[in-house]
Amino acid sequence: MGIWKNHNFLVLFLGRIVTNIGDSIYYVAAMWLVYNLGGSAFYSGLAGFLTLLPSALQFVAGPFVDRWPIKRTLITTQIMQAVLILTIPVAYYFDVLTVQLVLIVMPIVAFIEQFAYPSQTKALPAILTQKELIKGNSYFSFAYQGIDLVFNAVSGILVAFMGAVTLYLADSVTFAVAAILFSLLKMKHIEDHPQSREKGFKTIMTHYFAELKEGFSIVFTSLMATFLIGSIMANFAIGAALAILPAFGEDHGGAHVYGFYLAAMSTGGLIGALLANWMGKFRLGHFSIAAFLIGTVCWVLAATLPWTYTGIVLYGIAWVPIGGTNVIFGAVMQTVIPNNMLGRISSVQRSMTVVAMPIGSLAGGYLAAIFGSTLIFAVSGLGLAFVSTVWILHPKLRKLPKADDMTPKLLHLPFPDEERTSQQE
Structure with missing residues (x-):
C-alpha cells in the first residue's frame, strides 16, 4: 500500500484515469462521427492519419517536456483539449458541423496530447523509487487499459443510442476535471529546474535544438534504433487496423x-499490463519472439473466422503481448535513462516507433x-509477426536478459550504471 500513500502518485493516477476516460470517449465518438459524416472507410482512414500524425512528431515536444514544469504542462494541456472538443457540440447546435471541422479539430487535440503523456512519463520516475517503477507503470497501464475496456464498449453502445455529438460534450467535461486534479500535484522540487528560468528566445531555441539533436543521437547510436525496425512495421499495421475498425464493425x-x-483490444492490453511482472x-528476447508470433495467429483468426464474438475474444488475446511488453519496456527506459533526459529520449523513441x-x-x-474491411483487417495482423522476425534475426535482441537485469551498457546507452535515474523517496 506504500505507493498509494504517495500524494503525487495518487493525484497523477486519478488524473490519468479521468484523462483516459476522455480519450476513450473522444476516440470512439470522433472515428464514428467522421465515418458517418463522410460515409466511407476512406474518411475514417484519413481521420486516423490526422490523429496519429502528431504522435510521429512527439520528438518536437521532448525538449519542451524536459524544460517545462510538469504540473503546469499537464493542467494547460487538459484545458486546451476541453475547449477544442467543445467546439464540435457548439458547431452542431448552430447547424454548421461538417466532416471537415472534425478533421481539423482531431489532429490539434492529438498534438496537444504529445505534451501531456511524456510529462506523465517524466513524472513517474521522479516521484517513485526504482523498485516501484514497474508496479507504478503497471497501475498506469491498468488504468489506461481498464478505462479503455469499459468506455470503448460503453461509448460504442452510447454512440448507437445517443449520438457522437453528445459524447463530445461529456468528453469536454472530463478534460476539465482532469485539469482540476492535476492542479493538486505538489512537485515544486521537480519543477524548480534552472533551464525553466532561462530568458531570451535565441538562448532557449539554441538549447532546444541541442537537446533535440542529443535525443536523436542517443537513440540512433543505441540498440533502441534496432527496436524501431520491427515496431515501425507493426505500427503501420496497427494504424491500418484502427482506421478501418468502424467499417469492420x-x-x-x-x-x-x-x-x-x-x-x-483494451482487455488484452490490460491483461498484458497486469501480467507484466510475470x-x-x-x-526479454525469447519472450518477445514467442509472444508476438502467438499474437499474429490470434489476430488473423479474429478477422477471418465467421463467428463475430469468437473473433472479438481472439483479437483481445492478440493484444496481450503488446500490453505487457509496453509496460516492461517503459519501466526499462525509465530505469536506464537519467530523468533530466527522459523526455527528449522517450519522445524521440515514441515518435520513431509510431511514425x-x-x-x-x-x-x-x-x-x-477498394478490397473491403475484412481482408485488410486480416492482413494487418501480420504486422506483429514482423516484430518476432526482427528479434529472431538480430542476435543482441534475441539474447536480451530479464527486465531487472537490463543496464545502459546492454542497450548501448552512454550512461554509466551509477547515473541511472535517481528516484525521489
Missing part, C-alpha cells in the same frame, strides 16, 4: 461491434474502400 453488426472490438521474469501509424491508417482506409 459496421460490416459485422454496427456501432456496438466496433465498441466491442475496441474493448477487446512476463518480466522471462528473458508509420498515420501512413498505415491512410493506406488502410484507402485499401478497405
